Amino acid sequence: MSESTAASQRLAFFQNQLQNAPCAAEEPKIKTTMESMTEERQKATFDVRELTYFLDGGEKFTKIREKFMMELERDPTFRMYDMYDVTKDQIRERTMEKFRTIVHYVSAEPVPIFTMRMQTISLIDPGFWTRFGVHYGLFFGALRGSATSAQFSHWVSKGALALNGMVGCFAMTELGHGSNVAGLETTATFDEASDQFIIHTPTITATKWWIGGAAHTATHTVVFAQLIVRGKRYGTKSFVVQLRDTHTYKLMPGVNIGDIGKKMGRDGIDNGWIQFTNVRIPRTNMLMKHTKVSRAGEVKEPPMAQLTYGALIQGRVAMVVDSGNIAKKAVTIAGRYAAVRRQFSSNPHDAQETKLIDYAIHQYRLMPLLAQAYAFHFTGVETNKLYDDLMDKLESTQPDDETMGEVIDTLKETHATSAGLKAFCTWSTLSAIEACRQTLGGHGYSAYTGLATTYNDFAVHCTWEGDNTILTLQSGRYLVSCYREALAGKSQPEGVSYLNHLDTLLNLGCGVKTNEEILNFDVIQEAWGVVTANVVKKAGDDFEVSLKAGMSPEAAYEECSQARLAAAKIHSYGYIFRRFAQAVKSAPEKLQPVLTKLCLLYGLYSIEQNAGFFLQYRYFTPSQMDYVRGQVNVFCREVRQEYIPLIDAFNYSDYMINSPLGVYDGNIYEKYFDQVKRQNPVGGEHPYLPLIQSLLRRNIEDDEPLEDDDEDDE
Numbered sequence: 001m002s003e004s005t006a007a008s009q010r011l012a013f014f015q016n017q018l019q020n021a022p023c024a025a026e027e028p029k030i031k032t033t034m035e036s037m038t039e040e041r042q043k044a045t046f047d048v049r050e051l052t053y054f055l056d057g058g059e060k061f062t063k064i065r066e067k068f069m070m071e072l073e074r075d076p077t078f079r080m081y082d083m084y085d086v087t088k089d090q091i092r093e094r095t096m097e098k099f100r101t102i103v104h105y106v107s108a109e110p111v112p113i114f115t116m117r118m119q120t121i122s123l124i125d126p127g128f129w130t131r132f133g134v135h136y137g138l139f140f141g142a143l144r145g146s147a148t149s150a151q152f153s154h155w156v157s158k159g160a161l162a163l164n165g166m167v168g169c170f171a172m173t174e175l176g177h178g179s180n181v182a183g184l185e186t187t188a189t190f191d192e193a194s195d196q197f198i199i200h201t202p203t204i205t206a207t208k209w210w211i212g213g214a215a216h217t218a219t220h221t222v223v224f225a226q227l228i229v230r231g232k233r234y235g236t237k238s239f240v241v242q243l244r245d246t247h248t249y250k251l252m253p254g255v256n257i258g259d260i261g262k263k264m265g266r267d268g269i270d271n272g273w274i275q276f277t278n279v280r281i282p283r284t285n286m287l288m289k290h291t292k293v294s295r296a297g298e299v300k301e302p303p304m305a306q307l308t309y310g311a312l313i314q315g316r317v318a319m320v321v322d323s324g325n326i327a328k329k330a331v332t333i334a335g336r337y338a339a340v341r342r343q344f345s346s347n348p349h350d351a352q353e354t355k356l357i358d359y360a361i362h363q364y365r366l367m368p369l370l371a372q373a374y375a376f377h378f379t380g381v382e383t384n385k386l387y388d389d390l391m392d393k394l395e396s397t398q399p400d401d402e403t404m405g406e407v408i409d410t411l412k413e414t415h416a417t418s419a420g421l422k423a424f425c426t427w428s429t430l431s432a433i434e435a436c437r438q439t440l441g442g443h444g445y446s447a448y449t450g451l452a453t454t455y456n457d458f459a460v461h462c463t464w465e466g467d468n469t470i471l472t473l474q475s476g477r478y479l480v481s482c483y484r485e486a487l488a489g490k491s492q493p494e495g496v497s498y499l500n501h502l503d504t505l506l507n508l509g510c511g512v513k514t515n516e517e518i519l520n521f522d523v524i525q526e527a528w529g530v531v532t533a534n535v536v537k538k539a540g541d542d543f544e545v546s547l548k549a550g551m552s553p554e555a556a557y558e559e560c561s562q563a564r565l566a567a568a569k570i571h572s573y574g575y576i577f578r579r580f581a582q583a584v585k586s587a588p589e590k591l592q593p594v595l596t597k598l599c600l601l602y603g604l605y606s607i608e609q610n611a612g613f614f615l616q617y618r619y620f621t622p623s624q625m626d627y628v629r630g631q632v633n634v635f636c637r638e639v640r641q642e643y644i645p646l647i648d649a650f651n652y653s654d655y656m657i658n659s660p661l662g663v664y665d666g667n668i669y670e671k672y673f674d675q676v677k678r679q680n681p682v683g684g685e686h687p688y689l690p691l692i693q694s695l696l697r698r699n700i701e702d703d704e705p706l707e708d709d710d711e712d713d714e
Contacts, residue, residue: 029351030351030352031352033340033666033667033668033669034340034665034666034667036339036340036355036666037336037339037340037644037664037665037666038666040339040357040643040644040645041644041645041648043641043642043644043645044642044645045593045594045642046590046591046593046594046642046645047590047591048645048648048649050588050590050591051591051594051646051649052649052650052651054587054588054591055377055649055650055651056651057381061116062651064113064116065116065120065651066651068116068117068120068121069120069652069653069655069656070653072120072121072124072655073653073655075101077094077097077098077101078098078101078124078125080124080125080655080658081658081675081678082679083125083453083658084447084448084453084679085447085679088262088267091127091267091268092216092267092268092269092270094268095125095127095128095131095268095269096217098125098128098132099132099163102117102121102128102132103162103163105117106136106161106162106163107161107162118132118133119321119322119325120656122322122325123325123326123329123652123656124655124656124658125268126265126266126457126458127265127266127267127268127269127457128268130212130266130268130269131212131213131217131268131269131270134168134169134170134212134213134269135163135167135168135169135213135218137314137315137318138168138169138170138212138222138315139160139168139169139170139218139220139221139222140160140161140168141314142170142222142238142287143155143156143160143222143240143287145289146222146238146287146289146290147287147288147289148287148288148289151284151287151288151289155240165246166219166220166246167213167217167218167219167220168213168218168219168220168221168222169211169212169213169214169217169218169220169221169222169243170211170212170221170222171186171208171211171214171221171222171223171224171241171274172184172208172224173208173209173210173211174186174205174206174207174208174209175204175205175206175207175208175209175273176203176204176205176206177205178463178467179466179467179470181224181236182235182236184206184224184225184226184236185201185202185203185205185206185226186199186200186201186202186206186208186223186224186225186226186276187199187200187202187225187226187228188223188225188226188227188228188237188239188286189228189229190227190228190229190230190283190293190297191280192230192296192297194280195282195283195295196280196281196282196283197239197280197281197282197283197285197286198278198279198280199223199225199239199241199276199278199279199280199281200276200277200278200279201274201275201276201277207273207274207275208223208273208274208275209260209273210260210271210464211271211272211273211274212269212270212271213269213270213272214243214257214270214271214272214273214274215257215258215259215260215270215271215272216259216270216272217270218243218244219242219243219244219245219246219249220240220241220242220243221240221241221243221274222238222239222240222241222287223238223239223240223241223276224236224237224238225237225238225239227286227291227293227299229293229297229299230297232299234291234299234301237286237287237291238286238287239281239285239286239287240281240285240287241255241276241279241281241285242281243255243257243274252279253279254276254277254278254279254280255274255275255276255277255279256274256275256276256277257272257273257274257275258272258273259271259272260272260273264456264459264460265453265455265456265457265458265459265460266456266457266460283295290302313387313390313414313415313418314387315465316418316419316421316422316465316466316471317380317383317384317387317418317422319422319425319426319461319465320376320379320380320383320418320421320422320425321380321381321383321384322380322461323376323380323425323426323428323429323461324373324376324377324378324379324380324425324429325377325380326429326433326454326458327369327372327373327376327377327428327429327432327433328373328377328647328650328652329454329650329652329656329657330369330373330429330432330433330436330437330451330454331366331369331370331373331432331436331647332647332650332652332657332662333436333440333449333450333451333657333659333661333662334366334369334436334437334439334440334451334662335357335366335370335643335644335647336644336647336661336662336663336664336666336668337356337439337440337443337661337662337668338355338356338357338362338366338439338643339355339356339357339643339644339666340355340666340668341355341356341441341668342354342355342356343356346358346359356439357640357643358640360633360636360637362439363633363636363637363639363640364632364633364636365435365439366436366439366643367601367635367636367639367640367643368601368602368605368632368636369432369435369436370598370639370643370646370647371598371599371601371602371605371639372428372432372602373432374580374595374598374599374602374646375576375577375579375580375599375602376425376428376429376576378579378580378582378583379421379425379575379576379579379580380425381583382579382582382583383417383418383421386414386417387414387418390410390411390414393407393410394407394411409493410493412478413478413493413495413496415478416474416475416477416478416479417475417495417575419466419471419472419474419475420471420472420474420475420476420568420571420572420575421572421575421576422461422465422466422468422471423462423466423468423469423471423472423475423568423572424472424568424569424572424573424576426458426461426462426468427462427468429458429461430455430458430459430461430462433451433454433455433458434451434455436451437449437451437452437455440661443661443672448659448660448672448675448676448679449659449660449661449662449672450657450658450659450661450662451659469565472564472565472568472569473561473564473565473568475564475568475571475572476539476561476563476564476565476566476567476568477557477564479496479536479539479540479564479567479568479571480536480539480540480543480557480560480564480567482496482499482536483499483536483537483539483540484540484543486499486500486502487502487540495575496571498529498530498532498533498574499533499536501529501533502533502537505529505530505533505534506530506533506534506537508526508530508619509618509619509620509621510523510526510527510619510620510621510624515623515624515627518624518627518628518631519600519604519631521581521584521585521599521600521603524577524581524600524603524604524607525574525577525578525581527607527614527619527620528570528573528574528577528578528603528607529574530617530619531570531574531610531613531614531617531619532567532570532571532573532574534613534617535563535566535567535570535571535613536567536571538563538566538567539560539563539564539566539567542559542560542563543556543557543559543560543563546559546560570610570613573606573610576602577599577602577603577606580598580599580602580603581599581603583595584596584599594642594646597635597638597639598639598646600631600635601632601635601636601639604628604631604632604635605632607620607625607628608625608628608629608632611625611628611629648664660672660674660675
């Protein structure tokens with residue numbers, strides 16, 4: 001063997017050994033939070049942008065909303081990054097700074113576009129939205145809804161529309177009365193000799209309370225007071241009263257105003273109290289579109305008092321819409337955090353800890369809330385349409401028109417529906433915000449993560465524009481009335497159409513042959529129809545029993561109040577599911593699969609949460625309810641796969657989210673740490689160093705050691 005051949009063999013031997021030698025295990029790649037977020041977005045089976053267009057009502061409106069978000073983010077008066085550290089007075093000053101920016105758009109934009117602008121603002125600065133809305137939504141809205149055409153033109157000429165020469169507020173609530181508007185104590189007594197009304201606060205409980213804008217801002221207000229003419233009371237009416245001199249800003253004679261102070265949230269609003277001491281105003285300052293008082297003291301009441309309900313509905317519809325928008329913001333923050341936050345490990349072979357969103361229990365906490373946010377969004381869109389259609393009918397119909405009866409029925413339905421939905425959606429959204437906050441773990445307690453402040457700001461929705469319990473009872477009262485009409489043979493409107501089929505629905509059970517057939521919109525809708533019909537029947541029957549026992553109608557309604565609450569709640573669940581299902585059916589074909597999963601999750605989860613009713617009225621058997629519970633978990637897993645694309649479709653910019661834990665790119669820890677350091681600089685002067693030093697350097701006179709009190713053994 002030649003030397004070269006031997007060398008070649010040795011080289012081949014070593015190469016073979018190296019190839020067969022065990023290699024060191026490669027280090028597993030650890031994904032960053034941003035890579036984790038990118039991974040989630042790659043799971044989308046639908047076009048996110050197409051879903052955004054569908055949610056917004058078209059590409060045109062998406063681009064308008066994006067324009068609004070960009071304008072707000074670039075406007076220094078709308079800076080929001082430091083909002084969690086400013087004082088009450090600083091917030092109020094900033095709020096007033098924003099008025100000059102936004103008031104321009106009131107006259108420059110069509111009403112629908114300006115409404116979209118304000119809806120966008122409500123997401124980032126609900127305090128300003130409310131303070132601005134007090135003037136335009138409440139004060140100006142009262143003028144538009146209750147003034148005659150001549151009166152309306154007069155107040156517009158005085159600057160009510162342009163916010164030039166006057167700032168308005170809305171003085172309805174009193175220290176002793178809120179929801180019971182008919183029980184308000186402030187009086188408006190007509191003085192025939194001077195052709196004036198005398199506005200007066202007769203008791204401390206008649207003090208106007210919670211009046212937004214009153215403490216420091218408003219020059220005028222619409223006061224709700226008891227109309228008294230020649231000693232006779234005609235109920236609560238509305239009057240325009242000047243509060244401050246528009247030049248000196250001093251209070252007008254007989255007007256006393258104060259600030260009610262720190263609140264739970266929305267400190268950008270200067271809520272105040274007002275007392276009137278025999279304040280005289282011209283007779284024509286009474287808003288007389290409905291009730292009229294002549295110079296001679298003759299009172300003319302409207303032929304149909306129900307026509308005055310329209311003004312109440314607008315605010316309630318706005319809160320249904322706001323519930324959907326705020327719910328979307330909350331699930332965005334919680335969902336993006338869950339997609340990148342890792343905790344423990346569900347698989348010992350994984351190199352990284354498990355994402356929160358991959359835990360089954362976390363999916364059960366979040367996925368139904370995402371489905372609910374979508375349900376509320378579509379319900380808000382539909383409720384807005386119903387309100388717009390109603391107002392068009394009211395404005396075009398005269399009292400003697402043949403269709404007036406139909407319009408009044410529509411008004412009653414919309415009034416009751418908006419009351420029930422306002423209560424249901426705001427209660428549910430407040431609960432959802434807190435649930436989302438808790439999914440952030442310990443970080444959820446930080447103001448910078450956004451949800452604590454969101455909760456405080458949103459909580460007022462449950463008590464203003466009608467206390468939720470009272471509104472739910474009103475909705476339940478309407479349902480009892482519809483039930484009694486249905487028994488008498490009168491056909492009921494679409495919103496309560498299940499009452500037209502009482503004979504077939506009341507004892508109907510689920511007729512599917514296989515459990516899989518339950519996963520159908522029609523079956524779930526039928527389920528809600530059966531249960532709602534039975535629950536409304538229970539409330540109606542309780543009412544009848546009380547009447548037969550000799551109670552007055554009012555006492556009978558009070559006696560069945562718990563049944564009315566249950567009826568209104570179950571009715572709202574079914575109503576919202578129907579609206580969601582209708583929206584899915586109208587969606588572009590490529591979006592229907594993912595929206596169908598969401599809608600089924602909402603319907604099944606809602607049934608699970610109210611399982612007792614479905615078992616009590618025997619629509620579902622116990623085994624079918626077990627199947628429903630199991631499918632809730634199945635749909636939670638399926639929706640989880642596209643949770644991030646589904647919240648991306650809401651199209652909220654990082655500025656609008658205003659939470660480092662909800663940033664689009666997933667870089668939560670650096671953004672969170674940066675915000676904490678920016679708002680709390682390191683190395684600054686110690687705020688209470690002398691107190692600490694005095695504690696540590698204090699003289700201790702008796703520094704003798706403690707004696708051992710154990711006795712020696714004897």
